[in-house]
Amino acid sequence: MPDLTALETAFETAGHRLTRPRRALAELIEARDGAFSAADLVADAQGRRLGIGRATIFRAIELLEEIGALERIDLPTGEHAYVPCGPAHHHHVVCRRCSRSVEIGDLGLGALARDIARKTGYRIDVHRLELFGLCPDCQLASVPA
Amino acid sequence: MPDLTALETAFETAGHRLTRPRRALAELIEARDGAFSAADLVADAQGRRLGIGRATIFRAIELLEEIGALERIDLPTGEHAYVPCGPAHHHHVVCRRCSRSVEIGDLGLGALARDIARKTGYRIDVHRLELFGLCPDCQLASVPA
DNA sequence: CGTCCAATCGAGACTGTGTATCACTTGGTT
DNA sequence: AACCAAGTGATACACAGTCTCGATTGGACG
Incomplete structure (x- = not known):
């Protein structure tokens, strides 16, 4: 198969x-x-x-x-x-025009979350980071100048 | 008034x-x-x-x-x-039990976003970070031991 | 390869969130 | 006090996602 x-x-x-x-x-x-x-x-x-x-x-x-x-x-x-x-744990960057997306790794966010936990006193179980913008192709397509 | x-x-x-x-x-x-x-x-x-x-x-x-x-x-x-x-630009930490939340500042996320933009080639317009967990009070309440 | 049945499916009813419409009301300005 | 654009409530509507139930099927096993 x-x-x-x-x-x-x-x-x-x-x-x-x-x-x-x-x-x-x-x-x-x-x-x-x-x-x-x-x-x-x-x-x-x-x-x-x-x-x-x-x-x-x-x-x-x-x-x-x-x-x-x-x-x-x-x-x-x-x-x-x-x-x-x-x-695996990761986050996404999504193109707001064509919806194509790429995964990015943790990039120090886990450490940031621990830092935030320490400062706020919260016990942090889940975090979510999402980024939106234009992918390289759509940047080209939208700058006709 | x-x-x-x-x-x-x-x-x-x-x-x-x-x-x-x-x-x-x-x-x-x-x-x-x-x-x-x-x-x-x-x-x-x-x-x-x-x-x-x-x-x-x-x-x-x-x-x-x-x-x-x-x-x-x-x-x-x-x-x-x-x-x-x-x-002001900020993010939230939300307690998943009582929903109380605290604001946190940018904490280097802007720089992280720029870093991601450089690595992926995306032009990043919006990012959102949300953290969920237990606030100090609810941690106490949920650990009766 | 045929049997079998738990997993899955399709149809359609249902729930819940959020929006659109429209005639009526009201804040606040003159 | 009068005016009217901004705002309101009732209600219908649009859409996402879930639930139910009888019918179907993947794939395990003989």
């Missing part, structure tokens, strides 16, 4: 069935190459008449999130988006 | 009318002393039979956010919460 994409493999290695809808969704997500909303995925699936139900799409997203193959991003608008990623 | 709370003052100085519903909401928010959801505020208002419409509550939250007197927090659960704050 070769030719499994990263997300398909993620389903399998986490001990979940590799069903037809899940394969199709993995493909759609990987074809997007960047952050996407649940609505994007629903639209993609409907557009290709794959016959995949809305609930299945939300369930797949939820599952991939639990597995750690997908992470939820909170856009500045308040909407949710999801971006494929590896399981 | 003395005795204006911080949020009431925020409405006024931003050039908006200080109406009865807005005063009441400012009071409710300040009484909460921490992060709250829109639903919390709706419940508070209904509980006190203030006769304030749902739409008015959402409009007040939106307005306070524009003014910079309130900031939206994206909880790890995906829900939205709001926390009163000053207009």
